[in-house]
Amino acid sequence: MNKWIMCLIGMLIFLFPVSLLAEEDSQETDSGTALEDIVVTATRLGETVAEVNANVTVLDEEMIRMSPAEDLGDLLAEENIGHITKYPGNDTSIGIRSFRTSATGNDLQGKVLILLNGRRAGTGNVAKIMTENIERIEIIRGPASVEYGSAAIGGVVNVITKQGRGAPGFYVKGSLGSFGYEKAAAGFSGEVNGFDFSGSFSRSIMDDYDTGDGERYDNTGYDEKENISLNFGYEFLPNHRVGLIYTAFDADYAGSPYYLSQNDPDDYVDNSNESIDFIYTGEVRGGLFSWKARYFVGEDEYDWHDPEFGLESETETDHEGAQAQMTWNPGRYALTAGMDWINYEIEQDYAPNETEYDNPSYFLLGKAKYFQNRLIITGGLRYDDYEVDVKEGQGGTEDDDNLSPKLGASWFVLDNLKLRGSYSQGFRMPSASELAGNYGEFIPYRGNPNLDPEESDTYEVGVDWYHRALNASLTYFYNDFEDKIETVPGEEGVTTWENLGEATVSGFEGSLSCHLGRLLKWHWKIRPYFNFTYLTEYEDDETGDDLKYTSDLLLTYGLSVSDNNGFAARISFAYTGKQDVEDWENYDWMTMTEPQVIEKGGFTVASLTVEKRVLQFRDLGEISLNAAVRNIFDKDYAYVKGYPMPGRSFEIGTEYRF
Numbered sequence: 001m002n003k004w005i006m007c008l009i010g011m012l013i014f015l016f017p018v019s020l021l022a023e024e025d026s027q028e029t030d031s032g033t034a035l036e037d038i039v040v041t042a043t044r045l046g047e048t049v050a051e052v053n054a055n056v057t058v059l060d061e062e063m064i065r066m067s068p069a070e071d072l073g074d075l076l077a078e079e080n081i082g083h084i085t086k087y088p089g090n091d092t093s094i095g096i097r098s099f100r101t102s103a104t105g106n107d108l109q110g111k112v113l114i115l116l117n118g119r120r121a122g123t124g125n126v127a128k129i130m131t132e133n134i135e136r137i138e139i140i141r142g143p144a145s146v147e148y149g150s151a152a153i154g155g156v157v158n159v160i161t162k163q164g165r166g167a168p169g170f171y172v173k174g175s176l177g178s179f180g181y182e183k184a185a186a187g188f189s190g191e192v193n194g195f196d197f198s199g200s201f202s203r204s205i206m207d208d209y210d211t212g213d214g215e216r217y218d219n220t221g222y223d224e225k226e227n228i229s230l231n232f233g234y235e236f237l238p239n240h241r242v243g244l245i246y247t248a249f250d251a252d253y254a255g256s257p258y259y260l261s262q263n264d265p266d267d268y269v270d271n272s273n274e275s276i277d278f279i280y281t282g283e284v285r286g287g288l289f290s291w292k293a294r295y296f297v298g299e300d301e302y303d304w305h306d307p308e309f310g311l312e313s314e315t316e317t318d319h320e321g322a323q324a325q326m327t328w329n330p331g332r333y334a335l336t337a338g339m340d341w342i343n344y345e346i347e348q349d350y351a352p353n354e355t356e357y358d359n360p361s362y363f364l365l366g367k368a369k370y371f372q373n374r375l376i377i378t379g380g381l382r383y384d385d386y387e388v389d390v391k392e393g394q395g396g397t398e399d400d401d402n403l404s405p406k407l408g409a410s411w412f413v414l415d416n417l418k419l420r421g422s423y424s425q426g427f428r429m430p431s432a433s434e435l436a437g438n439y440g441e442f443i444p445y446r447g448n449p450n451l452d453p454e455e456s457d458t459y460e461v462g463v464d465w466y467h468r469a470l471n472a473s474l475t476y477f478y479n480d481f482e483d484k485i486e487t488v489p490g491e492e493g494v495t496t497w498e499n500l501g502e503a504t505v506s507g508f509e510g511s512l513s514c515h516l517g518r519l520l521k522w523h524w525k526i527r528p529y530f531n532f533t534y535l536t537e538y539e540d541d542e543t544g545d546d547l548k549y550t551s552d553l554l555l556t557y558g559l560s561v562s563d564n565n566g567f568a569a570r571i572s573f574a575y576t577g578k579q580d581v582e583d584w585e586n587y588d589w590m591t592m593t594e595p596q597v598i599e600k601g602g603f604t605v606a607s608l609t610v611e612k613r614v615l616q617f618r619d620l621g622e623i624s625l626n627a628a629v630r631n632i633f634d635k636d637y638a639y640v641k642g643y644p645m646p647g648r649s650f651e652i653g654t655e656y657r658f
Contacts, residue, residue, distance in 0.1 A: 042138045042147070047367075052140075055141040055475040057141075059075070059137040061134070063560075072129040072131065079556055081094065085640055086127075087640060089220065091103050097142070098550045099153045099456075106300070107121060108431070109124070111428055113144065113152040114129070117245060122273065122317065132201075135162040137158065139156075139157050142426075148340075149342075150402075150429040153454075161231045164191045165191055166191065172186045175653030178649035179649060185201065187199060200227070201228050205224055211645070211646070212634045213644070217257065230245065230247075239285075243279040259643065260643065271301055272301045290329065297318075299317070302314070313349060315346065321343065322340070335366045340361045359384060360384075363382040364382075380406050381404070386401060388431070398435040409422070418465075418466075429453050430448075430453065443495060448497045462474060470519075471512070473509075475509045481502060483502075486501050501540070502541035503538075503540050503547060506536050507535035513529035524562065525563075529556075530556075532553070532556075552577050553575070553602075555573075556572065566613025570609050573606045576602055577602045578599055583595055583598045585641055605635055608632055610626065620658065629648065631645070
């Protein structure tokens with residue numbers, strides 16, 4: 001009932017006559033804020049950072065270029081966006097507000113959603129998304145189920161591919177580094193006569209690495225990683241563009257070494273992710289109506305091999321989907337209506353062998369501005385219909401649905417001081433096994449068709465302050481999570497699933513940065529920064545214990561400098577606090593008792609990158625040198641107990657850009 005009340009209030013606010021709320025001038029004026037004019041597309045409304053009432057982080061192209069990270073997982077770990085779960089080889093998941101992506105399987109199984117250009121990426125393994133040809137990355141913390149449906153509980157990470165602009169150009173670059181690391185990349189970008197184009201290709205290899213303790217960790221390298229990213233478009237009329245985006249990732253023979261203390265030198269993984277999008281965007285003159293339509297199709301593969309015993313496990317996920325939305329924007333109001341459709345077909349060599357997910361959904365998003373744009377109210381509603389089908393003989397067909405609301409407001413107390421607050425709901429639909437499974441001989445499993453979606457209600461308030469040289473933000477959030485789906489023993493030894501778990505997560509998130517060069521009117525760009533997440537509560541409501549694999553404190557801080565003439569450098573530090581974890585490394589499988597819960601200590605990882613233009617030709621481009629040091633202090637650390645990360649490593653490279 002509370003859900004419907006919130007929805008009704010939100011809709012009434014949008015439809016309420018303006019004259020009853022305030023006496024305003026008929027002419028629209030800007031609020032006069034000094035906020036950066038960065039458009040965030042992950043909200044599906046195309047809002048500027050000034051208008052968004054959620055906690056938003058945008059990693060721009062310069063930040064991505066100055067990071068030594070090769071893939072999205074390393075980049076998010078360096079920026080300490082959330083709780084990282086990283087294994088050697090090619091397996092990384094990201095957590096936000098104690099909720100995580102699912103690194104294996106499809107992205108419906110996770111609770112943080114990864115997007116590629118505003119649609120589901122089809123994977124929760126962020127190590128499969130490389131940083132070449134990326135324009136920016138938008139991280140929105142908190143539920144985004146109204147915008148994107150199931151799994152967007154903790155937040156969304158939206159990866160935006162570069163779109164060609166300006167005169168055509170290209171680049172080639174190569175790098176060499178520690179542990180036999182080699183990388184070569186090439187790319188191009190530009191626009192000509194209405195055609196825009198950008199693309200990149202990269203290939204890298206790496207041998208096994210040494211830990212911070214100087215111990216060789218066998219089977220941690222990979223034979224080859226390849227990545228292709230292409231974005232083509234044609235504007236056939238003003239503000240009417242058709243586009244094609246193609247992305248492909250492939251990793252061959254990525255090591256899967258098990259714990260260092262029980263090092264397995266033979267197991268390996270081959271995995272890949274590939275997709276293609278067809279997009280049409282348009283708007284009428286003046287922008288009163290705008291629209292977007294998309295169709296996409298892709299495939300994700302995960303193949304594990306154990307040569308010693310001749311074992312292997314293969315999972316293939318085919319996904320396709322469509323998006324369509326239209327926005328009416330007369331100025332003071334904006335209303336977006338749309339539909340999404342996503343379908344997953346999964347084949348695996350363990351039961352259930354074949355499953356299908358089908359999920360059409362419909363959403364309505366609105367925004368209203370009052371008091372000369374100083375008060376911005378947003379809201380939305382989404383309905384998801386969900387059907388799963390399990391291969392005949394291992395289950396059946398079941399369906400479910402869900403209604404998700406959200407409501408928020410931003411108030412500019414001053415031109416550069418914003419207060420914001422919101423309520424939003426997130427959910428995760430039950431999987432095919434959980435709803436409709438019927439398989440297993442020695443350990444039989446039976447789905448529960450009466451399961452409800454896992455659900456969270458999140459309330460947050462925040463304040464953002466922007467100056468020409470200073471940016472500061474502070475957010476408090478409270479998350480009430482319930483109906484967690486857990487396995488339980490049923491009658492006659494049959495295992496099933498029920499809605500049992502509940503949790504409460506609350507805390508503060510903050511950021512502070514200063515453009516000292518601008519403040520002191522220096523020629524150089526000098527930017528110190530500091531970000532943190534501090535959880536005041538992360539409790540399992542059933543047991544009263546702290547949630548496992550969750551740190552109460554995450555910090556990231558550092559300094560970036562540039563002389564605006566070809567030299568740039570950046571040093572960053574990322575601290576991950578202690579966690580309570582289950583000690584599976586020392587688990588006694590003969591007893592089959594619960595693993596011991598121990599405390600895993602915190603750690604800080606530092607990295608440094610330097611870039612310098614060394615040659616510049618009038619009409620023939622320029623040559624730059626770059627260098628990076630990862631794990632500067634040779635820290636022996638692990639995101640997952642028993643799987644230590646590489647020790648100090650170096651990288652040097654050169655780039656020619658025309």
